[in-house]
Amino acid sequence: MKKFNKIFTVLVYIFLYAPILVLIVFSFNSTKSTIDFTGFTLKWYRELFTRPDLLKLLMNTLIIAVIASVVSTVLGTMAAVGISSMKRRSRSMVLTATNIPMTNPDIVTGVSLALLFVFAGTFLRINDVFGFWTLLIAHITFCLPYVILSVLPKIKQMDKNLTDAALDLGCTPTQSFFKIMLPEILPGIISGATMAFTLSLDDFVISYFVYGASFSTLPIEIYSYTKKPMPPTVFVLFTIMFTVIFLLLFFMNMAEYKKSKKKKIDL
Amino acid sequence: MSDVIIQLENISVAFGGTDILKNLNLTIKDKEFVTFLGPSGCGKTTTLRIIGGFVRPDSGAVYFDGYNINDTPPYKRQVNTVFQRYALFPHLNVFENIAFGLRIKKLPEKEIKEKVMQMIERVNLKGFANRKTNNLSGGQQQRVAIARALINNPRVLLLDEPLGALDMKLRKDMQMELKKIQQESNITFIYVTHDQEEALSMSDRVVVMDNGIIQQIGTPQDIYNEPSNAFVADFIGESxxxxxxxxxxxxxxxxxxxxxxxxxxxxxxxxxxxxxxPEDIQILDPDKSSLSGVITNVTFKGVHYEIIVDIKGFKWMIQSTEFHRVGEWIGIALxxxxxxxxxxxxxxxxFGDYSSYSEEYDALSDDSEESSDEFSEQEEEL
Amino acid sequence: MRTKTKFLAVPYLLWMTIFIIAPLLFVAYFAFTDSAGNFSFQNIIKLGDYIPVFITSIWLGAVAAFLCLIIAYPVAYFIANTSEKWQKFLIMLIMLPMCMSFLLRTIAWVSLLSDNGIINNTLTAIGLSPLPLIRNNGAVILGMVYNYLPFMIMPLYTVLVKMDSSVINAARDLGANSFQVFRRVILPMSLPGIVTGITMVFVPAVSTFYISRKLGNTSLTMIGDVIESQFKTAYNPNLGAAMSLGLMVLIFICMGIMNRFSKDEEDILL
Structure with missing residues (x-):
């Protein structure tokens, strides 16, 4: 049974990584074909830097992801602190509402926001409402619940007396938040922010309904290749991003593992 | 009345529709060791938190040194607290935990170092300054918590079930040590516990509470020898x-x-x-006493035997150093x-009848009380 | 003190009201009006024409969710029972694809599955006849399973790794064999993870439009396709909103049924 599980798991990992491997391999392909590998080349890597359009989209995507994750982390952390001190009934009401964007299909979230933006556009007499701001607002909106739901358990786990102890020892409520609560819930905040960042980076469905001609992102561009042939430079971009994220995750894991190991030895 | 440090006047508190404290009045003298004693949910922790400034009474006034401190936030009170389960800051080491209050006051680094090292020595934690607090034993964490509070030179130290998480042996040692610290530091200690033995052995005065009402205030001797009602008599010792x-x-x-x-x-x-x-009852020959009955249960307790005797349907508990058999007919003298x-x-x-007496039952209720205590007091806050 | 911290949630509550609650009200408003803005049931009635679309979507989503469960369970179980070091690494590898463009990864499947794609080319090269791997429902389900499998593995892993091994030992001690231990102890205890996993796979699968377009038969229409085209090409937002409302109701019902299987789900989620 154990052996079966092991082999099965290996097969599943191959299944998960086969398409990724295909994309990486074809970023080195000498022709534009995504089926026949005709020879190794780095020319697409060079070409990427001569394609300001792709780099600009990448930049846009990163700008949105950074701002959306920062804003949603700040707002979400504040909200989590606030929610945790609410009375039970109002707390569960707010949490139910918070769950809506998580359980609603992305397409519904996207469509509903699009309807709101169109309305706001006509109401405020803005000609082309869709663009940077609508994208940013949408991204913050779908990131917020993830931040809140990763910070909230940390607040719950925290000994309620800790903040009281800080007040007792002379901290003002603000000092007590920054000196005591923040370090305690930091892991939750970081994981929330990371989640928000990656979700925003890769979001296509919601962005697709709220982007405008003035401001677009990489996933939307990739979608537009449904009709035109995909340039291998996109695969190059994918390969670079994959490598960066892989290394980032890998070293984060290593650091965490070393830390937890050290803790055990201390005990 | 210059030696009064804290006065609570007509304090009432309710959380979510349930009364926690009902019109409470209490005066605490300077340099006194006062214990709030009572079962879970009796309002003792709430009273302590009112003095600490973490709970605002719905009505009534809190006076400190004659001044009304109702609106004074905790960080401006000359009061420090040793919290349940210590509430040590997990991201700071022992030194930084103890230094916390001084750092908030922005004392010069040199002075902080001096004072903290002094305090560490005083609570017998030399060599532990750089340890993480979660690697310490319960007793050591306890000392850090006390040191962290005492270093701020409070006029009053509040202790919320500080020994609750320790085992029996350590508890006894810490009781002695706490009493010693109180006498050395020469400040007021307000101590909350549900352990009557702890209350009797450490306090100058004990405040017995139940249902948000003070049942009795007095010296440990008063409380034990002259309980004011059946609740106090039952809660303190066996009766x-x-x-x-x-x-x-x-x-x-x-x-x-x-x-x-x-x-x-x-x-x-x-x-x-x-x-x-039970320890005051003498066993006689049945024919020498007007009250006599049959022994239904005998338990060896080390220093004495605990004997349950059924006299006219009422089950008495008697503590005696002499052994008697179950079934024996005895008389008692009062x-x-x-x-x-x-x-x-x-x-x-x-209270007062031992007909449902069972040791397991006693032990069980003791345990659950401790855990449910925390829970209910936490819930109160929500 | 505590009463004041409550107000920290106010900016979020405002945000939520404007950008979560209000947009949903707009969906409802559009669903019950015609293009001129008059109250009308015409869009809701028109949903009747799309019942086959709903059925196809639910069927494909349900099959994908079920397959994900069957595949994810042994994997999650295996990961949960390896050493801590391996667990971290393997979970990282599960999460990694979730961070990468799902559009591109789906396109990669196109080049793998096409009639003269990598797999079929390999098959012909070794003398076998090529298989019809793409432009059918099988390919759509494969795309769904591929994309959403991590969403099933993660919650299952979370419940399995938290499971107290002494409980399993206790079951053994009481005479249960391996199968009985699984059937009577491990499986019921992992139910909350299963429910979360199925929801997390089913919801995006049932509402997808990209996967069906890239891998499915041209005649295949899913709910997502209809909504997308009403907003992007046919421009009938009223019908699109009605479809969205139908989708929400559908998912609400499915979740309700799922939740009946596990009342403790919330405890795990929070």
Missing amino acids: NILDGIMIEDYMVSIFGQKYKCLDKGFDRYEPVDVVIR LPDLIHVMKKSEYSGQ
Whole structure:
């Protein structure tokens, strides 16, 4: 049974990584074909830097992801602190509402926001409402619940007396938040922010309904290749991003593992 | 009244529709060791948190040194707290935990270092300064918590079940040490516990609470020897509580028998509760006593035997150094100075008979009390 | 003190009201009006024409969710029972694809599955006849399973790794064999993870439009396709909103049914 599980798991990992491997391999392909590998080349890597359009989209995507994750982390952390001190009934009401964007299909979230933006556009007499701001607002909106739901358990786990102890020892409520609560819930905040960042980076469905001609992102561009042939430079971009994220995750894991190991030895 | 440091006046608190404290009045003297004693949910922790500034009373006033401090936030009070389960800051080491209050006051680094090292020595934690707090034993964490509070030179130290998480042996040692620290530092200690033994052995005065009401205030001796009602008598130590009728001053009738006692000031023929401590009862030959019955249970307790005897349907507990067998027929003697008469109260009839006596039951209720205590007090806050 | 911290949630509550609650009200408003803005049931009635679309979507989503469960369980179980070091690494590898463009990864499947794609080319090269791997429902389900499998593995892993091994030992001690231990102890205890996993796979699968377009038969229409085209090409937002409302109701019902299987789900989620 154990052996079966092991082999099965290996097969599943191959299944998960086969398409990724295909994309990486074809970023080195000498022709534009995504089926026949005709020879190794780095020319697409060079070409990427001569394609300001792709780099600009990448930049846009990163700008949105950074701002959306920062804003949603700040707002979400504040909200989590606030929610945790609410009375039970109002707390569960707010949490139910918070769950809506998580359980609603992305397409519904996207469509509903699009309807709101169109309305706001006509109401405020803005000609082309869709663009940077609508994208940013949408991204913050779908990131917020993830931040809140990763910070909230940390607040719950925290000994309620800790903040009281800080007040007792002379901290003002603000000092007590920054000196005591923040370090305690930091892991939750970081994981929330990371989640928000990656979700925003890769979001296509919601962005697709709220982007405008003035401001677009990489996933939307990739979608537009449904009709035109995909340039291998996109695969190059994918390969670079994959490598960066892989290394980032890998070293984060290593650091965490070393830390937890050290803790055990201390005990 | 210059030696009064804290005064609580007509304090009432309710959380979510339930009354936690009902019109509480209390005066605490400077340099006194006062203990709030009571079962879970009696309001003792809430009272402490009112003094600490973490709970605002719905009505009533808190005075500190004669000044009303109702609106003074915790960080401006000359009061420090040792919290339940210590509430040490997990991201700071022992040194930084203790230095916390001084750093907030922005004392010069040199002074902080000096004071903290002094304090570390005082609580016997030398060599632990750079340890993470979660690697310490319960007793050590306890010392850090005390040091962290004491270093701020509070006028009053509040201790919320500080020994609750320690094992029996360590508890006894820490009791002695806490008492010593209080005497050395020469400040007021307000201590919250549900452990009556702890309360009796450490305090100058004990405040027994139940249901948000103070049942009795007094020295440990007063509380033990002259409980004011059936609740106090039962909560502090073991007691047999019987229905009696006060015939006249210095004369009470139990089971139709008249006994001499030292109590007076009741109406003639007033129904009363009579307390007789198990260790005060003498065992006699059945024919030498008007009260006699059969032994139903004997438990060896180390220093003495605990004997349950059924006399006219009422099960008495007797503590005796002599061994008696189950089934033996014995008589008992009640001496005047060992009989204590109390007014009838809402608690009358709830306590005092050992008919449902079982040791496991006792142990169980003790444990659950501790854990549910925390829980209920936490819930109160929500 | 505590009463004041409550107000920290106010900016979020405002945000939520404007950008979560209000947009949903707009969906409802559009669903019950015609293009001129008059109250009308015409869009809701028109949903009747799309019942086959709903059925196809639910069927494909349900099959994908079920397959994900069957595949994810042994994987999650295996990961949960390896050493801590391996667990971290393997979970990282599960999460990694979730961070990468799902559009591109789906396109990669196109080049793998096409009639003269990598797999079929390999098959012909070794003398076998090529298989019809793409432009059918099988390919759509494969795309769904591929994309959403991590969403099933993660919650299952979370419940399995938290499971107290002494409980399993206790079951053994009481005479249960391996199968009985699984059937009577491990499986019921992992139910909350299963429910979360199925929801997390089913919801995006049932509402997808990209996967069906890239891998499915041209005649295949899913709910997502209809909504997308109403907003992007046919421009009938009223019908699109009605479809969205239908989708929400559908998912609400499915979740309700799922939740009946596990009442403790919330405890795990929070």
